[in-house]
Amino acid sequence: DAGVIQSPRHEVTEMGQEVTLRCKPISGHNSLFWYRQTMMRGLELLIYFNNNVPIDDSGMPEDRFSAKMPNASFSTLKIQPSEPRDSAVYFCASSLGQGQQPQHFGDGTRLSIL
Amino acid sequence: GESVGLHLPTLSVQEGDNSIINCAYSNSASDYFIWYKQESGKGPQFIIDIRSNMDKRQGQRVTVLLNKTVKHLSLQIAATQPGDSAVYFCAEKGGTGQFYFGTGTSLTVIP
Numbered sequence: 001d002a003g004v005i006q007s008p009r010h011e012v013t014e015m016g017q018e019v020t021l022r023c024k025p026i027s028g029h030n031s032l033f034w035y036r037q038t039m040m041r042g043l044e045l046l047i048y049f050n051n052n053v054p055i056d057d058s059g060m061p062e063d064r065f066s067a068k069m070p071n072a073s074f075s076t077l078k079i080q081p082s083e084p085r086d087s088a089v090y091f092c093a094s095s096l097g098q099g100q101q102p103q104h105f106g107d108g109t110r111l112s113i114l
Numbered sequence: 115g116e117s118v119g120l121h122l123p124t125l126s127v128q129e130g131d132n133s134i135i136n137c138a139y140s141n142s143a144s145d146y147f148i149w150y151k152q153e154s155g156k157g158p159q160f161i162i163d164i165r166s167n168m169d170k171r172q173g174q175r176v177t178v179l180l181n182k183t184v185k186h187l188s189l190q191i192a193a194t195q196p197g198d199s200a201v202y203f204c205a206e207k208g209g210t211g212q213f214y215f216g217t218g219t220s221l222t223v224i225p
Contacts, residue, residue: 043203055212
């Protein structure tokens with residue numbers, strides 16, 4: 001079975017540009033999580049959806065960040081405008097239920113903002 | 115200027131020895147805990163989980179121990195192999211189904 005699929009795997013762009021990261025969760029999973037990982041701050045939860053509804057977005061850094069989940073099989077994380085300090089690895093994870101089962105992670109998108 | 119990052123605890127073990135990785139959690143009401151392994155360039159990978167109604171759970175070469183009195187979790191890896199070299203994270207469940215991750219421990223297995 002396919003795991004969590006993220007695209008692109010790598011993104012390099014100039015500051016000020018819009019960046020869109022994509023995630024396809026595991027089929028049947030109804031919870032989806034976006035994380036950011038940096039050397040400075042470790043693994044941080046940005047936003048968490050359950051049944052396509054945002055449950056906790058307290059980790060979204062600022063208004064430049066937005067996330068959507070239009071259906072059960074697709075989610076996007078958008079940064080507009082991007083800044084160099086947004087450079088990080090962004091992970092998407094999915095799970096069954098609401099915290100009763102382990103999360104399964106994608107291999108991440110390595111984002112570099114120049 | 116100097117870059118300051120997280121100080122990641124490190125553990126070096128000889129191949130074949132047992133490894134013990136420790137984790138302290140913050141919320142005494144947490145009822146579900148997970149250990150993940152992250153290799154370079156990959157996402158965290160599920161290893162083993164434990165619920166608060168248990169003190170110990172065993173998997174293949176791994177054992178998780180939970181001490182709720184002191185809010186402490188440990189991961190034991192038996193007969194550590196070079197392929198076990200990675201960063202290991204513990205995660206505790208939050209109030210609405212999200213998970214909070216520790217800073218991680220870097221395990222290096224010496225052949």
